[in-house]
Every structure is written in C-alpha cells, then in structure tokens.
Amino acid sequence: MTDKSKEKSTKEWKPKIIAFLCNWCSYAGADLAGVSRIQYPPNIRVVRVPCTGRINPFFIIKSLTSGWDGILVSGCHPGDCHYISGNYVARRRFAILRDLMIFLGIEPERLNFTWVSAAEGERFAKVVRKTVENVKSVGPNKIFNKEW
C-alpha cells in the first residue's frame, strides 16, 4: 500500500471530477457535445440521474470522502425541468450545502453547479473546461484522508 501511494504522488496529479447530470437536459447536452466531436478535458466521470432533484446531498459528500477532487452538478434551466420543480428543489439544497461546506473550510472551487440544456453541447464543453480549471486551482483532495 505504501509503495502504491508513493507511485501516485510522483506522477503528475490529474483531477478526478464526478458529474451528476440530469437525464433530460444536461446528459443530453453532454451527448450532443460528444456527437458533435467537441473536445473537452477527460477528467470527468458522469453519473446520470433522472433529475437534479434526485440528488441526495450525501452523494456530493460521499464523493468528497471517497477522494474525488471535484463535483459538477448540472440540471435543466429553471422553468424547463422535465419534472416541473426538481431543479428548484435541488437549487435550494445545493445553496445551503455549498454555503455550509465553504464555511467549514472546503474550497468553493470544488463544488460546481450549473444549468445546461439538451441543445447546449458547446456550452457543456465550456462548463467542463471551467470545472477542471477550478479544481486544478485548488489541488488534490486531501480533506478526508484517514490516517491509516
């Protein structure tokens, strides 16, 4: 175990970002970016959710404790939610969670929230680029490392 971790630290750090995308808008937008061959950084791993309202704040916190360097949550624009009000609910949750996490010392650049619609392929790529830039600026996630 000690050899593996030594190896990791000598290689250049590449941020690992988990992206929670709502099925109807943002995931479709990401699909469009792919189909249109728009290049964007490979650091994100996508988790598809039916709506951002499904996102339990535990997902975000568990990601951080598991070692993910950054979070991206993306949903439908206000007024366009496939389930009418899911994105509003998510917006409130995320607002409180983000304020609290920043207060406790987690860097705001790790938590990214945005609206991307199904037609915004290019914008999705921009969003990913910005997220990777944000996370790179704060370095690897060492907040919840357990002393083993």
Added chain:
Amino acid sequence: MVRKIIDDIEKSIREIAKKLLEEGKVDLIIGYTKGSIPLRSGPCFITDASQTDMLVWNQSCDLNLAKYLAKNDDRKIGIISKGCVGRAIVHLIVEKQLNKENITIIGIPCEGVLNRAKIMIEIGDKEITEANIEDNKIIIKGKDFDKTLPLQDSINQLCITCHYKIPPISDIIIGDKKPEKPPKDDFKDLNEIESKSSNDKMEYFKKELNRCIRCYACREACPMCYCTLCFVDQNKPVWFGKSADISDNFIFHMIRAFHVAGRCVSCGACSSVCPMGIDLNFITRKLEKIVKERFDFETGINLETPPPMGAYKFDDKQEFMMEED
C-alpha cells in the same frame, strides 16, 4: 439579569403550574428542576399539583425541553418555554410532529443561559462545591478557591445574539414583556471565522472536532433530531463512518448541521450537553445566517411559513452558479 426578576419568574412558574394541574387543564408539566451539582439543572416531569415546588428557573436551565414532547402523546402537556423552546415547539408543529391542541406553551422571558465550558476554562480543573448567581456576577467556590466572574462573560454566545427571548407564540406568558419584532441581525460574530482562508477554517474546525467521542449527546439533545434511524446508523448503504476518527467526526457534524438547516432554533443545547466542551455555536449561527439571508426565514416564529427546505421560489438567489467565462 436582575436576580429578583428571575426569582419572580420562578415563583410565577410554580403558581401557574399548580393552577393548571389543579384545574385539570394539563396532565403533565415539563419544566426544569435543581441539579444535584452546582450550576446544573435537569428536566422535571410533574403530574401532581403538590410537586410544583420542584420547578426552578435560573441561568443553568440550558436544555431544550421540546425534546421531551413525543409525537403520539395524547396527554395534555404544559411546557415551560424560554424563547428557543417555544420556537422549537412551533416548528415541530409546522413539521407535523406535534399536535397543537395538546400542548400549552408557558412562555417565560429568558436572558440567557450559562456557558459551562467557558466557566470551567476560567476555573481550571477544580471542583465547584458552591455557586451563586447574583445580579451581574457568579460567585464560584471550591475547596481552596473563591472566584467571582462577570455574568455577561459567562453567558452562551448564542443567547447574547438571540432576538427571541420570549416565545413568539405561547398560550400563557409570564411577566409583562411581550414578544417584539427583533432588530436586524448583522451576524457580525461570524466575521472573524468567515474571513479566514479555506485551509485555516478547516484547521480550526478539525481542531475543535478532534476531541469528539461520538457520544451523540448533541444529536439526542436537539429537538429537531427525531429520525428513528439516523444517517450515521444506516447500513444499507453505509454512507459515513461511525468511528471517532477526525474525518468521520467532521462529516457527522457537517451533515447534522445540514439536516437541521432551516430548523435550528439556536438554543445552544448541542454545545451545552457536549461532555468534551466542543463549541458548536459557530455552526448554529452560520445556519441561522444562511436561511435568513437566502430565504428571509427564521425558525418557529409563526405557524404558516413553510420551512425553507420544504419549499422553493422561482427566483431563488443563484449567485453561486458557475460562470463559464
């Protein structure tokens, strides 16, 4: 606060409790009683008018009695409520956990409770054998010391910034003060922490939470923590660790804070009951600030407004959204 006013309130509490029990208006009175050690008090459950002399009121009454109201209790209960206790009861009614008809809120004006952890730091590790709270000072005696502390310095920080000293909604009010509209709260006390860098903030909180032993006294003392299965005890799936490691402690307190956002009444019971003297007041104050500034919401002041996490507005502030350019 003037000693005489507190003694008068205590007398009124006993009279009203006696009257309510004798007239059969309540089956049970929940209040505070004298502790078995100096500067302490405990909860008191009285069913008979002859027991009302057990009730006390002073600055050591730091528990939130709303905790003892159960969901499916048919009994008629009278509860001695300082401001935060009354607000907690109102909020629990809003969350449909309590039945308003069965509860008589006996509102009393509170000027704050003691911060025992602070007093113990002043005294050192010595045992307190006697303590007397006078008008503006506390006289604390031990085997070989006699110390006088100014009362204001020993009051819980949350009580100093509290704007609801009397419950906004109560059935009976003791004393002639009426609940008034509070002045604007500028949350100045949080400025020092909020101006630190992320690293410094994290270091500060990790240092405080390092000594947490996960006894869950904070969770059990909070009237808002009424889940039958707490998130830390979930095992399908296991979300977060139960051990007393600092990373697990940090997560537990962060998530518990998130779960009481918009529901917390800043009673400070979580800090008062902590055996390790951890100051959770900063987190409570921050929650108050978040819901006030984002949603203009204060917990437990009326029965109509839905809690912030149970509602949404089309034009909620979204300044935290990512700017792409």
Added chain:
Amino acid sequence: MIQKMISKDAISNLIKELQKEVKVFGPVKEEGGVLFKEIKDAKEICLDYSNSKIPPKNVLFPMIDILFSYEKEGKGVKIIENPPYEKTVILGIRPCDSMGFSLFKNFFSFGKYKDPNVLNRLKNITLIGMGCLEPRTSCFCTSVNGGPFNKESVDILITEFKDDYYLESSTDKGEALIKKIKSLTEADKGDLAKIEKLQKDIESAIPVIEGLDSIHTKLDGLFDHPMWKMESQGCLGCGTCTYLCPTCHCFDVLDENKQDGSGRRIRIWDTCQFPLFTLETSGHNPRTTKLPRVRQRIYHKFNYYPKNYNIIGCVGCGRCIINCPVNSDIRNIFTSVENISSKTEV
C-alpha cells in the same frame, strides 16, 4: 513492598528515565479537560488534576482499535497483523480507574475466547497510580470496594506529601520497576507514618452511600418496579455515561475499505444506551424504549456483574454524575432502591 520518594520538581527526571525503555502515558491538560495521552515531552504531564475527562481505558481499549488490515496481493489478499505492542507505563492513573482495568481483564479473559489485543496490552502495561488527596464530592469509591489510596489494582502507588511524591510498590512488577529507577531516593521514615494517617483520614472522609454493598440483592426484586419510569424520563439516550465510564467495555466491529482494495477491520466503542445496540437481524429489538436501557445499565453494573463475576461493575469515579447532559444522578437511583427495599423489609 518497597517505599521510595522523589521531589515533585524532579518528576520529569523520572519520566525521562522511563522513556528510555518504555512508552509513558499520563494526564495532559487539553481543551476538553485532562486526557490520558502519550507523553513525548516530560513537561506536558499534568499531575495536579482531579480526574481525567475520558478514563485511561482508552490506552487499553482505544476508541478505534485496529483488529487487522489487509491489502490486495495479486488475486488474493494479504493480511497485515498489528505491530507488537510496546511496553508502556501509565503514570498518574487514579485508583478508581485502575480498578476499571481489573474489570477489563476479567471481561476480556472470561470464558473460551480471550481477547488478544486487550490482554496483550495489559501484560505490557505497568500502572503507576496516583492517590487522591482531594476526592470530589461526586466520588464514592469507598462504597464500591475501592478507595482513594487503594493499591489493589496498581503496580506502584504514589502519594503526594508536601513537596514530594512517595512511591510504594504493590506488586512484584512494581517492585522491580522501583528498584530500576535511579531518580528515586530513600523514603523518609518519619513521613511514612504521617502519610499512612493522611491516607486513612482522607479515605474515611468520603461519604459512604448506604446500602450500596448489598444493592445487588435488592435489585433482584425490582426489575418490574414502576420506579424505573421516573428514573428514565429525563434520559436522552446518548452515550456519555458509558463512554466516560472506566468499566464500560461494549464495542462494535466495522469494516472499512479504501478504493484501492485495501481495508481494515476496526473495533469502536458502542453503548447499550443506543437503541440500535440490541437491534437483531430479524428486526426485533428487546429494548425499544429508554426505560429498559436505563434499567439495563444499572442492572449490568450492580446486579449481573456481581452475580456472574463477584465484582461490582462500578468504581465510584463519579464521571457519569458530572458529565450527564440532563444531570441524571446515579446516586438518586441508589437512594430509590434503598428506600423501596427498606419499606418492603419493614
């Protein structure tokens, strides 16, 4: 039995000498109270204290105890055993807390399965106790077969007298250790008699709780008595009394895993006061409300322990009284039991 002394100012010499061969744990002043920690710098130790917040049982039975760890090796796993436990001295432990150690030894060695971690540590720990010159008003060690200068469960007992510490060995281990320490000097014989009198005076000044020595028989008939309703009404159901108790030893076993396939099995403190403690896999829970749990704690300490092991499961340190968030005082329960049984006797 050997008796020696060392001046209070020279105690850091004693610690430095010990540190050459063993790890030294002692009381250290921290923000939450006095805690038992490893002493790195001899000046850290704080021997002028009433009692620690968390009892020194955390040296013997840590809050997070690693049972074993593992990591991936090819297609299988490699088990990594714990490193051998280094010889340790706990300096400044109170006699009540060291009685708790005896109870731990009893519990973890009883029956067919002996706990390797705790018993191994006990073998390698030497206890240098510190007698109590100023027992607290919440202390009742003399009512539970203990005392402020009780030597039974320590290897060496220190008594403070004027500006010196007087050391007295109580076991062969203690005697061997005293002989080895060079910083000690011969005890002043005149003082020894005065110290003995001081110890007796302090011990007899602690108020004795009536009837506590026979409480286990009295509890036999009170299991269904309505008194438990009143005693459990205020209880919050947190773990404070049990976690801060020098004799409480319940634990939970968890597995923790990392993303890279390595992991460990740990043992953490658990308490009978949590509702999940007795939750069975079927979903049945024999203790769903606070009343049976509060009652269980008293019966475990004062009825089951004496019946099963002939020891009282309480050392009278008073931590549960001082730290209980709702000031639920165990002495009230003693009084209730005494009152009820004296009424029925009459």
